[in-house]
Amino acid sequence: MWVMNNMSWSQIINFLRSSIDLIAVWFILYYVISMFKTNMKTMQLFKGVLFILIVKLITSVLGLTTLNYLVDSIINWGVLAMIIIFQPEIRTLLEKMGQTKMTMKKEISDDEKERLMDELVSAITTLSKEQTGALITFERTQSLLDYINTGTKINADIKSELFLTIFWEGTPLHDGATIIQGDRVACAAAFYPPTNKELSPKYGARHRAAIGISEITDSLTVVVSEETGTISFAMNGELKKIPTKELRASLVNELNWFKSGDEGGQAHES
Numbered sequence: 001m002w003v004m005n006n007m008s009w010s011q012i013i014n015f016l017r018s019s020i021d022l023i024a025v026w027f028i029l030y031y032v033i034s035m036f037k038t039n040m041k042t043m044q045l046f047k048g049v050l051f052i053l054i055v056k057l058i059t060s061v062l063g064l065t066t067l068n069y070l071v072d073s074i075i076n077w078g079v080l081a082m083i084i085i086f087q088p089e090i091r092t093l094l095e096k097m098g099q100t101k102m103t104m105k106k107e108i109s110d111d112e113k114e115r116l117m118d119e120l121v122s123a124i125t126t127l128s129k130e131q132t133g134a135l136i137t138f139e140r141t142q143s144l145l146d147y148i149n150t151g152t153k154i155n156a157d158i159k160s161e162l163f164l165t166i167f168w169e170g171t172p173l174h175d176g177a178t179i180i181q182g183d184r185v186a187c188a189a190a191f192y193p194p195t196n197k198e199l200s201p202k203y204g205a206r207h208r209a210a211i212g213i214s215e216i217t218d219s220l221t222v223v224v225s226e227e228t229g230t231i232s233f234a235m236n237g238e239l240k241k242i243p244t245k246e247l248r249a250s251l252v253n254e255l256n257w258f259k260s261g262d263e264g265g266q267a268h269e270s
């Protein structure tokens with residue numbers, strides 16, 4: 001109160017301006033860092049930029065003019081190159097800034113979520129038992145619109161029969177991935193950039209695609225192997241085998257649809 005009494009209006013306005021400035025910078029940094037954390041490609045970029053800045057600092061301090069000139073050229077052209085190379089990531093970042101929660105955009109009752117979970121578990125379990133290869137991706141906070149656009153839009157209810165029909169080998173849509181946005185099946189036959197990681201030879205193109213999308217977005221992809229029927233989750237660039245009995249609990253846990261996180265933990269296998 002004493003401080004406020006002794007401040008002129010212009011000082012108060014300056015103080016508020018600086019606070020808004022700082023809060024805005026904090027928000028931008030927060031979003032950029034959260035993007036880096038979930039995206040391997042941008043994480044590598046972050047390390048690259050950090051390396052160049054350190055080299056720039058060293059060359060300036062030591063007065064290494066030729067090297068300094070070279071680093072300056074890299075920085076000047078690098079900004080343009082980064083905008084071109086990381087155009088999808090920049091778009092995702094801007095989209096993310098304008099959204100609140102992508103996973104469940106509209107209010108859905110817990111009963112309805114239980115029903116959706118039953119449909120998903122039933123579909124994935126059947127696909128696994130019948131050794132039908134499948135890729136099912138759940139959008140989380142980062143938009144998958146770019147990848148939905150590579151497939152065939154469906155915008156249908158989540159139904160077990162729909163997944164069994166999509167991934168049946170006789171249909172034109174069985175090749176590629178199905179993407180789920182909230183409580184809707186957004187598309188089928190989507191194409192993902194495969195990972196370049198070294199993987200065991202037992203993993204083919206389907207598993208590479210699942211890991212690939214999990215490296216560049218924070219999505220969760222369920223992969224069912226055609227060869228073995230094994231169910232795996234691809235998240236944050238890693239593949240994790242999921243025993244059928246744990247499928248429901250693992251999905252509930254990863255998708256975070258239920259507030260307390262433990263509803264529907266029992267497997268309801270059909």
Ligand SMILES: Nc1ncnc2c1ncn2[C@@H]1O[C@H](COP(=O)(O)OP(=O)(O)OP(=O)(O)O)[C@@H](O)[C@H]1O
Nearest residue numbers: 133175176191192203204205206207209225226227
């Ligand atoms: N880049 C991609 N994006 C989306 N789907 C893909 C991609 N590459 C392959 N697929 C899907 O994976 C199928 C090929 O899987 P492949 O048998 O090579 O993989 P796999 O990892 O060995 O799996 P499985 O254990 O099921 O045989 C394709 O028919 C297609 O449906």
